[in-house]
Amino acid sequence: MPTTKNFALIGAAGYIAPRHMAAIQETGNKLVAALDKFDCVGIMDRFFPDANFFTEPERFDRHLDKLRRLNQGRDVDYVSICSPNYLHDSHIRLALRNQAHAICEKPIVLNPWNFDGLEAIEKETNKNIYTIFQLRLHPSVIELKKKIENGPKDKIYDIDLSYITSRGKWYDVSWKGDISKSGGVTTNIGVHFFDMLAFVFGKVKHTEVHVLQHNKAAGLLELERARVRWFLSIDSNDIPLERRAQGQSTFRSILMEGENFEFSGGFTDLHTVSYREILDGRGFRIQEGRQSIETVYNIRNSEPIGLKGDYHPILKHLHL
Numbered sequence: 001m002p003t004t005k006n007f008a009l010i011g012a013a014g015y016i017a018p019r020h021m022a023a024i025q026e027t028g029n030k031l032v033a034a035l036d037k038f039d040c041v042g043i044m045d046r047f048f049p050d051a052n053f054f055t056e057p058e059r060f061d062r063h064l065d066k067l068r069r070l071n072q073g074r075d076v077d078y079v080s081i082c083s084p085n086y087l088h089d090s091h092i093r094l095a096l097r098n099q100a101h102a103i104c105e106k107p108i109v110l111n112p113w114n115f116d117g118l119e120a121i122e123k124e125t126n127k128n129i130y131t132i133f134q135l136r137l138h139p140s141v142i143e144l145k146k147k148i149e150n151g152p153k154d155k156i157y158d159i160d161l162s163y164i165t166s167r168g169k170w171y172d173v174s175w176k177g178d179i180s181k182s183g184g185v186t187t188n189i190g191v192h193f194f195d196m197l198a199f200v201f202g203k204v205k206h207t208e209v210h211v212l213q214h215n216k217a218a219g220l221l222e223l224e225r226a227r228v229r230w231f232l233s234i235d236s237n238d239i240p241l242e243r244r245a246q247g248q249s250t251f252r253s254i255l256m257e258g259e260n261f262e263f264s265g266g267f268t269d270l271h272t273v274s275y276r277e278i279l280d281g282r283g284f285r286i287q288e289g290r291q292s293i294e295t296v297y298n299i300r301n302s303e304p305i306g307l308k309g310d311y312h313p314i315l316k317h318l319h320l
Helices: 017-026 057-070 085-097 114-125 139-150 191-201 241-245 270-279 286-300 313-317
Strands: 006-010 030-035 052-054 078-081 101-104 129-131 157-165 204-212 216-223 226-233 250-256
Touching: 006 017, 006 057, 006 085, 017 030, 017 270, 030 057, 052 057, 057 085, 078 085, 085 101, 085 114, 101 270, 114 286, 129 286, 139 191, 157 191, 191 216, 191 226, 191 286, 204 286, 216 286, 226 313
Parallel strands: 006 030, 006 078, 030 052, 078 101, 101 129, 157 226
Antiparallel strands: 157 250, 204 216, 216 226
């Protein structure tokens, strides 16, 4: 049996796809086929110029089926999914139907009830669905989790999460601006933070939403070991003035008990680390994504209460 695994990739023209291509290459494996409806995928030349490329899912699906039937080490072992959020469910199903494991970017699905059907297909096909939770593998996050576990068992930590990443007018025109396709700003840029915080501080006990707009959202998240005031935005006007004066288009901050939790470095190879974990049988399975999906689903279907209660301090300075 060959030690090199064959991969296919869906969403080759997307922003995150190069990290998956690099992870496949750096783990000593091979990309044999890729799909995207857009054909501007010159990035593939850097990694796998010999991979077959398709712009139509029907022909891509047929190709995977042909490889599976030919076998002789040519079939696809894993399908990496980097497509738009609302297509993840369908593309995971495509992978498993072709007897391949699925590796899916976050959010693995948009709605909590989608998990049940996918878990049933896992059992039927005896293939696994993995998701990428790279923040769980960040050294600083792992260290923080150990610190919390070894600290006072009855302590509830106060956290302020702020994440602002500027997006231009293209964003609203793209699928990301359509909440039915992306899940909105809390899903697009927030789901991995919500997962990381629950990974460190325990299960979600209560959610409260103060602001919920197409380009920003804020609320309170109560976890077993933390109270998290969170603010997420794609509006450049929300970046603190001193940062804007320096020309920065992104602002990320996690304050724990008033002190900055630094984890801005160490991101570059976390997808490769994720792939190594998956290939070694330690990847994050589909069930582990359920809580963060339930969290963002509940947030986007909540009625915001406005500036009441314990809201994020940055809201005092915004024109809402």
